[in-house]
Amino acid sequence: MENDQRNLGKKKFRVLFIYPNLTMATLVPINLSLLSACLKKEDIEVDLFDATCYKTEEISFEEKRVDLLQIKSFNVTEKGLQYEQSDIYSDLIKKINEFKPDLIGITLVENTYDLGMALLAKIEYLKVPIIAGGVYVTLSPEQVIANNFINMICVGEGEEALVELCQRMINNEDYSNVKNLWVKKGDRVIKNELRSLTDINKLPFIDYDIFGRDRLSRPMFGKTFVMIHVEIDRGCPNSCTYCCASQLRVILQNEGCGVYHRRKNIDRLMAEMKFLKDKYKPDYVNFNSETFLARPTQELKNFAESYKEINLPFWCQTRPETLNEERVKILKEMGCECMQFGIEHGNDKFRKEMLNRLGTSEQIVNNLKIVEKFGIPYTVNNIIGFPGETRELIFDTIEINRKINPRTINCFMACPYRGTVLYQYCIQNGYLSVGSKVNQVIDGVIMNKGPLTYDELKGLQRTFPLYVRFPKSEWPRIKMAEKFDDEGDSIFEEYKREYQKKFF
Secondary structure: OOOHHHHOOOOOOEEEEEEOOOOOOOOOOHHHHHHHHHHHHOOOEEEEEEOOOOOOOOOOHHHHHHHOOOOOOOOHHHHOOOOOOOOHHHHHHHHHHHHOOOEEEEEOOHHHHHHHHHHHHHHHHHOOOEEEEOHHHHHOHHHHHOOOOOOEEEOOOOHHHHHHHHHHHHOOOOOOOOOOEEEEEOOEEEEOOOOOOOOHHHOOOOOOOOOOHHHHEEEEOOEEEEEEEEEOEEOOOOOOOOOHHHHHHHHHHHOOOOOOOEEOOHHHHHHHHHHHHHHHOOOEEEEEOOOOOOOOHHHHHHHHHHHOOOOOOEEEEEOHHHOOHHHHHHHHHHOEEEEEEEEEOOOHHHHHHHHOOOOOHHHHHHHHHHHHHOOOOEEEEEEEOOOOOOHHHHHHHHHHHHOOOOOEEEEEEOOOOOOOHHHHHHHHOOOOOOOOOOOOOOOOOOOOOOOOOHHHHHHHHHHHHHHHHOOHHHHHHHHHOOOOOHHHHHHHHHHHHHHHHHHO
């Protein structure tokens, strides 16, 4: 759509996105790519400042995972991705001065909030209006809007709200009543109602141009692929206590916005995938779905038949209870080369009561054996450090992992992010204080109390795959490797070399 500015020979309206990301966490976010596509459709110029390749952390997220034996070592630069050698703050200011945005949008999750605020602090003097969005904003709107650097926030989905905001700014119209936005006006904050949820079948195709093809590089089991990330559905039907998705569903559905978990129809999905394949020439597909198999079997069959036209290997994640032999066979024939499953915990009672995850350990083991039968490599996710979790309970999780044969094993730390049921539980029961800093899933959070100290949990985290893979006769020595002292570190390094040789 052409706007009046073009007709008058003026520059187009410009939006700059800021992506404050963990160092070399190379998963490309779909939200910014979709927002870019929506704005470009309306003839709005878009650019991006991406923090991913800056060394804002001493050790990158993926390097930490290598050290913890969760992934095989890799060289992400083999596909063209390189560390930035310049100063991140100077580069941001340079980008703004060159692009001259009319609006800056920043996306926030809890573990990148501090970096995001540090970036905004450096550009406050430029006086460009700033809007913040993302899951952290929706779950903690009061905390975010209180920040002096931010002029407005988007609560809920942003595609339609951001377009409307830009159109009103272009036309010099009042935008303080745009649905989904909270807008500062003088000394008050105008909190607008939420709009109906977006029909994801009507969105434009994803725009990865703002990131560039090199940023589509993604390591998997020691190799680096150019990977496109495809939104096959949005939301999740489950209600895990530690997950933001379940609370987003509650907030949006309680406000009458519609059904949060939505699936794209196959024709729409295939048209987008053909477009992305032709444009970006990927090696691999990541289906961006909380639970890939949260769909009827017949729909999966129809999709599998259509996917033959794409003919690219793909990765997906789902829950063990969604598996059966027929479904796994379909995935194998489609070209599924890797799957990921959340086991999270090995004790049925604790898993149900603390995590609100149904299903039994027996069901998990039996269903993952089906995946092994069809020869699809898979990764499992486990979480330790929940409130009240004992060493014995953690070893229940180790034991269930010993009964299966995943290619890689993730052991993450419990992260009670703001807005989740787990966060409320931790606050109400004294495990966390309001304002406690929760890091990414590798480092978790230091709780005020618990059967195990933070160092004890970190020791169990680094030895978790060793307990799973090595015979129990080795367990007394592995226990020594839990200690962060000279002897423990030496023993861990010895086992680490052996583990990498045997299992990677």
